[in-house]
Amino acid sequence: MNTWFVSTVHRLPGKTLSFIWGMREFESESAARHYAKVALNNGLQVEAGTLPEIQPQVRVAREDAMAWAAVNEGQAHLLADDPV
Secondary structure, rough: OOOEEEEEEEOOOOOOOEEEEEEEEEEOHHHHHHHHHHHHHOEEEEEEEEOOOOOOOOOOOOHHHHHHOOOHHHHHHHHOOEEO
């Protein structure tokens, strides 16, 4: 059962309102974090969180995505305990 999502945005160079948006679902936070790290390293903007039916709700804003993706698995609760 998938519990986390990662959405990505790739802004197209030279285009003000052009972008490619995508979203993937993952079975775990660690899988979502790994995907987010790769996306961030490829220059994409990232947001993440738990799927709507999962409680407690957790959201990782674009501004926090780099720090969240870099957290070691043992420290994940420090950022993920911030419910919406």
